[in-house]
Amino acid sequence: MQTPTELAAAYRSQGRKLTPQRQLLFQLMHGNDKHPTAESLFAEATAQMPGISLRTVYQTLNELAEMGELQFIDIGGGATRFDPNLDDHHHVVCVDCGQIRDVHVNGTAALKPVGIEDFTINDVGVVFQGVCSTCEKSRAKSHKTAHAKSPAQQAKISK
Amino acid sequence: MQTPTELAAAYRSQGRKLTPQRQLLFQLMHGNDKHPTAESLFAEATAQMPGISLRTVYQTLNELAEMGELQFIDIGGGATRFDPNLDDHHHVVCVDCGQIRDVHVNGTAALKPVGIEDFTINDVGVVFQGVCSTCEKSRAKSHKTAHAKSPAQQAKISK
DNA sequence: TTCTTATTCGCACGACTTGCTAATTAGGTT
């Protein structure tokens, strides 16, 4: 995603208006590597601009996605998460706490799907599933105790 | 996923009951490579067993997932899709029509995430995004005409 | 056949996201 300043210019050049709400969201998303949900962004935004609408957050995120400034990440379960990182990268997900980490991956260029001649491939996404060190520790103590989640809320496996 | 007969045995050995609803769903899912949603499975099931409940379809799919007989696939947008294929495989998605195809992928063993020492990786999923030949043809005719979908319903990119 | 317990069904509810629209505002124009 471009800087807030660059986005301001991009917006104006497209006939879009530069509102305080948008400017705030530009700031909150720029360089943000937390892969926030709309709700969590809304919470942050509200802290700085009480009264901002969740609807506006969704709207702005959709605009930015249309403009190619960010990506949607759907990795099972809950809400869509947003990623302003436009570099060639992939994701690692902790199946316990749900955190998502950006990673560069070696070897993606060599990936070859077998037997899909009738598809024009445009993009490849790699998702690693694992357990982060923090969750690994809490697992050691409480064996499976509080970690059994319903299929719906736990990060789903999508091979 | 195992055959309906094998599943019947597995169910009984676990103290689960073998109901007609479950047996039907075993049949519908066995060898199914369409990656159906709960709704579409429900539709098929209803054709053969009017009165079967959507609730039961969800319940049975969750059971099968718990038993490791199938996977959830969440590739952006709409409903969860179910995959009874337990082989080591990955997926190709048509961003136009949303169809999902199973594929074997060469080179996955060589994939190396960079800089995530604090993660224990258990699984890797690869998703190719592209356009199937059918959609490619219709694109050639009607340029973008009916293919502009809202971000929400179109297959989302998850790098 | 009887009994116990799992299962089914259907509705209400919850999470997430979008549709709709009146009121407001950004930003160009006079």
Added chain:
DNA sequence: AACCTAATTAGCAAGTCGTGCGAATAAGAA
């Protein structure tokens, strides 16, 4: 500086997907 108009916002209703719950039912053992 005041004005104009299209874009935007806010907020609530509604839609989609999936689950919680409880009464009625049925599987399978005794």
